[in-house]
Amino acid sequence: MSALRILVPIKRVIDYAVKPRVNKAQTGVDTAGVKHSMNPFDELSVEESVRIREKKSHPAGVDDICVVSAGPPKSDAILRTAMAMGADRGILVDVKEGEELEPLAVAKLLRAVVDREKSNLVILGKQSIDDDAAQTGQMLAGLLGWPQATQASEVKFGDEGTSVEVTKEVDGGVETVRAKLPMVITTDLRLNEPRYASLPNIMKAKKKPLVKMSLSDLGVANERRLKIVKVTEPAPRQGGGKVEDVDGLVSKLKELGAI
Amino acid sequence: MACRSRLTPLIRRAAAPGLLRSATAANSVPCAARCISSTAARHFRGSALRRAKFTTDTYPEIKRDERFSHITAEHVAFFKGILGKESAILDGVTAEVSGDDMEPYNMDWMRKYQGHCKLVLKPGSTEEVSKILKYCNDNMLAVVPQGGNTGLVGGSVPVFDEIVINTSRMNQIRFFDDVSGVLVVDAGVVLEVADQFLAEKGYIFPLDLGAKGSCHIGGNVAANAGGLRLLRYGSLHGNVLGIEAVLPDGTIVDDLSRLRKNNTGYDLKQLFIGGEGTIGMVTAVSIHCPQRSKAMNVAFLGADSFEKIQQAFREAKIQLGEILSAFELMDSYSQNLVHTVRQNKRPLEGEYPFYCLIETSGSNSEHDAEKLGNFLEDVMSKEIIADGVLAENETQIKSLWAQREGIPECLGHWGGVYKYDLSIPLGDLYKLVDETRKRIEDAGLKGDTDDFPVVDVVGYGHMGDQNLHLNIAVRRYDKRVEEVLEPFVYEWTGKVNGSISAEHGLGIAKKNYIGYSRSETMVGLMKQIKNLYDPNGIMNPYKYI
Ligand SMILES: Cc1cc2nc3c(=O)[nH]c(=O)nc-3n(C[C@H](O)[C@H](O)[C@H](O)COP(=O)(O)OP(=O)(O)OC[C@H]3O[C@@H](n4cnc5c(N)ncnc54)[C@H](O)[C@@H]3O)c2cc1C
Numbered sequence: 001m002s003a004l005r006i007l008v009p010i011k012r013v014i015d016y017a018v019k020p021r022v023n024k025a026q027t028g029v030d031t032a033g034v035k036h037s038m039n040p041f042d043e044l045s046v047e048e049s050v051r052i053r054e055k056k057s058h059p060a061g062v063d064d065i066c067v068v069s070a071g072p073p074k075s076d077a078i079l080r081t082a083m084a085m086g087a088d089r090g091i092l093v094d095v096k097e098g099e100e101l102e103p104l105a106v107a108k109l110l111r112a113v114v115d116r117e118k119s120n121l122v123i124l125g126k127q128s129i130d131d132d133a134a135q136t137g138q139m140l141a142g143l144l145g146w147p148q149a150t151q152a153s154e155v156k157f158g159d160e161g162t163s164v165e166v167t168k169e170v171d172g173g174v175e176t177v178r179a180k181l182p183m184v185i186t187t188d189l190r191l192n193e194p195r196y197a198s199l200p201n202i203m204k205a206k207k208k209p210l211v212k213m214s215l216s217d218l219g220v221a222n223e224r225r226l227k228i229v230k231v232t233e234p235a236p237r238q239g240g241g242k243v244e245d246v247d248g249l250v251s252k253l254k255e256l257g258a259i
Numbered sequence: 260m261a262c263r264s265r266l267t268p269l270i271r272r273a274a275a276p277g278l279l280r281s282a283t284a285a286n287s288v289p290c291a292a293r294c295i296s297s298t299a300a301r302h303f304r305g306s307a308l309r310r311a312k313f314t315t316d317t318y319p320e321i322k323r324d325e326r327f328s329h330i331t332a333e334h335v336a337f338f339k340g341i342l343g344k345e346s347a348i349l350d351g352v353t354a355e356v357s358g359d360d361m362e363p364y365n366m367d368w369m370r371k372y373q374g375h376c377k378l379v380l381k382p383g384s385t386e387e388v389s390k391i392l393k394y395c396n397d398n399m400l401a402v403v404p405q406g407g408n409t410g411l412v413g414g415s416v417p418v419f420d421e422i423v424i425n426t427s428r429m430n431q432i433r434f435f436d437d438v439s440g441v442l443v444v445d446a447g448v449v450l451e452v453a454d455q456f457l458a459e460k461g462y463i464f465p466l467d468l469g470a471k472g473s474c475h476i477g478g479n480v481a482a483n484a485g486g487l488r489l490l491r492y493g494s495l496h497g498n499v500l501g502i503e504a505v506l507p508d509g510t511i512v513d514d515l516s517r518l519r520k521n522n523t524g525y526d527l528k529q530l531f532i533g534g535e536g537t538i539g540m541v542t543a544v545s546i547h548c549p550q551r552s553k554a555m556n557v558a559f560l561g562a563d564s565f566e567k568i569q570q571a572f573r574e575a576k577i578q579l580g581e582i583l584s585a586f587e588l589m590d591s592y593s594q595n596l597v598h599t600v601r602q603n604k605r606p607l608e609g610e611y612p613f614y615c616l617i618e619t620s621g622s623n624s625e626h627d628a629e630k631l632g633n634f635l636e637d638v639m640s641k642e643i644i645a646d647g648v649l650a651e652n653e654t655q656i657k658s659l660w661a662q663r664e665g666i667p668e669c670l671g672h673w674g675g676v677y678k679y680d681l682s683i684p685l686g687d688l689y690k691l692v693d694e695t696r697k698r699i700e701d702a703g704l705k706g707d708t709d710d711f712p713v714v715d716v717v718g719y720g721h722m723g724d725q726n727l728h729l730n731i732a733v734r735r736y737d738k739r740v741e742e743v744l745e746p747f748v749y750e751w752t753g754k755v756n757g758s759i760s761a762e763h764g765l766g767i768a769k770k771n772y773i774g775y776s777r778s779e780t781m782v783g784l785m786k787q788i789k790n791l792y793d794p795n796g797i798m799n800p801y802k803y804i
Binding site: 015016017018033035037038040077081193196197198199200202203244245247 | 344345346553554558559560604606607608624628632635636639644646647648649650651652653654655657659
């Protein structure tokens with residue numbers, strides 16, 4: 001039984017509390033000057049990895065927590081945040097601003113990172129809230145030939161640290177699955193409550209190693225199989241009308257044929 | 260992005276497990292916290308608390324001024340004629356009105372003051388207000404102007420049978436200029452509605468406070484509310500450019516200027532700002548709104564002493580100067596009560612005697628983040644600050660703010676709150692809290708069981724404006740507690756040349772104590788103004804000066 005080497009892929013996305021706006025050309029959403037932060041599911045992955053270490057959930061302990069992000073240079077901010085939360089080091093795979101990777105390309109580059117870093121557990125978000133593809137974890141497990149457990153709401157280790165038991169929320173209840181390490185886990189919202197980055201840890205994180213790489217360093221090309229035809233906003237909600245009093249309400253309902 | 264909206268409630272739920280148990284819990288959920296704090300409050304209080312006493316029982320010395328007429332069916336008929344609509348009148352004179360229907364107008368937010376209201380009028384226009392006031396003045400009918408009824412000094416509800424004139428139907432945004440940032444609104448526009456309107460245009464309302472989901476801009480102006488961003492944007496005395504108001508004799512004061520500069524004669528609109536409805540009724544406001552900052556950062560810090568918090572404030576002004584937008588103080592007692600009520604995760608791992616919340620807002624997020632980062636590193640390494648956290652996203656910004664904005668509401672959890680809103684020179688600011696706590700303890704009034712009226716004595720406030728909120732959370736209002744507190748708090752404040760009401764005003768709660776902050780000459784001059792504009796004294800009687 002060997003110690004865990006956890007890889008946590010994270011992505012910089014428009015802050016989930018910000019309402020995205022479609023650009024004029026209808027080819028995507030405006031990102032300039034918009035607040036970005038770590039994909040909320042990825043915060044859960046980082047938190048869970050750190051908890052596995054802190055709580056000594058695995059009998060052989062955690063050797064390494066490495067966060068990796070493929071994105072524009074500004075992604076270093078979320079890598080630092082992850083390190084302030086407790087990750088040991090970071091890898092930034094440089095992708096030009098505005099150049100998007102498809103899930104398969106991400107899965108391929110993650111496979112290369114897993115090989116390099118000798119990871120035996122990958123914990124990643126079940127989806128990123130920008131494109132909602134929800135495919136990367138599954139593709140990565142396929143490429144690696146590893147077992148996978150998606151939408152984790154609880155992670156436990158068993159059999160003296162050789163197997164992982166994952167509880168997942170499914171329609172109408174919970175499902176528990178077990179598999180041997182190495183393994184891929186994708187996280188769901190009820191897994192944990194991510195911590196705040198504390199100031200002493202933010203300062204420490206500045207000194208943690210952050211390596212930069214390019215796609216070609218990892219032997220991956222940004223192949224695009226999909227063409228974005230058009231991006232549009234959801235149809236605006238019909239504004240509600242106000243009525244002055246009960247009589248007004250009744251006549252409005254009659255007018256609409258509701259009563 | 261399809262899942263974004265669906266995700267939101269999920270994240271909220273996940274972020275605050277177990278918090279959706281009761282009506283109050285909605286306030287603890289990080290995302291909703293800022294806007295809900297005041298709106299949901301009434302809800303929870305209604306069921307949880309015993310009925311408030313009548314103000315006339317609490318203050319038996321106040322006698323109804325018999326110059327004022329009693330409302331008759333004839334008066335009501337006249338008002339119905341003016342207002343037309345059924346929904347614009349709540350008539351308890353000629354008809355039955357249930358206590359529950361009357362309560363929102365007749366009882367204050369703290370459930371401390373309750374009048375004997377029989378009639379509520381909701382005019383829809385300035386002209387209607389003018390006709391109503393003129394009629395009231397001619398017939399000696401006393402009135403209480405009312406906005407969102409979130410005032411904290413008992414000024415917004417009647418004492419006896421004064422007629423409530425509520426602004427909720429005057430709620431139109433009249434004008435906005437995208438270049439100058441000038442906004443003109445009816446008095447009854449809810450603060451948060453105006454701010455959301457401005458957010459769409461890239462602007463911000465220069466006032467923000469915990470009650471923003473309920474309070475009206477007319478009420479804010481009448482109370483001269485200070486709030487969370489005064490440090491950055493200044494007071495309403497500077498930001499309000501013009502006012503439209505109605506005097507008791509029906510005169511419409513048409514001073515709705517949209518100009519930043521206007522040195523032509525006495526600036527009479529200032530009398531209505533903080534006038535608490537005692538000389539006229541504000542019907543519209545023109546206000547200068549600043550650009551909304553694109554970048555906002557929030558840090559929540561813990562310190563070992565009040566001296567250290569002062570040092571941190573000093574450093575924040577030096578190092579963050581132009582981007583500093585709030586510096587809020589909280590003591591451990593206030594944070595413990597918030598934690599007890601909400602059962603939420605505390606921002607910091609350890610506990611400290613003092614906390615502060617620092618907000619920066621600017622136009623360039625990287626530039627701001629770097630500045631704030633350097634500042635935090637500096638105060639940490641100099642050991643001014645013992646620990647702290649920095650919000651990494653909007654959700655965290657909101658939950659950190661909830662630690663501060665949630666205090667007033669959480670304090671009310673046990674039954675009631677004695678609130679003192681004081682301006683005190685910074686160095687002395689917290690001493691008063693310690694001394695008050697000691698007095699309460701020495702009198703044997705504070706304890707963990709129902710035998711003791713007092714739950715705790717806490718201090719928090721707008722440190723950046725030298726504004727302390729000294730609050731005493733109680734299980735019930737009790738004369739013995741009052742005797743320990745008053746006039747002690749006022750005398751203490753007077754001695755250090757502070758103000759007994761920094762931002763909440765005088766209303767009925769502070770009327771008798773104005774002498775601690777203003778000289779006899781000043782009060783005399785104020786009375787002249789009152790008599791000049793409201794010779795019959797019908798405007799919000801028994802209160803203010
Ligand atoms: C949770 C909470 C947090 C708060 N935080 C702050 C804070 O940070 N800073 C601060 O300064 N205050 C604060 N307050 C108190 C603050 O004064 C009020 O919330 C607000 O400014 C009052 O607006 P309103 O519309 O509710 O006015 P009301 O309560 O209805 O009225 C307030 C006073 O103004 C008069 N009035 C109302 N409308 C008019 C009008 N159109 N013309 C003339 N007179 C009128 C009333 O007669 C009354 O005397 C807080 C209150 C709550 C409940």
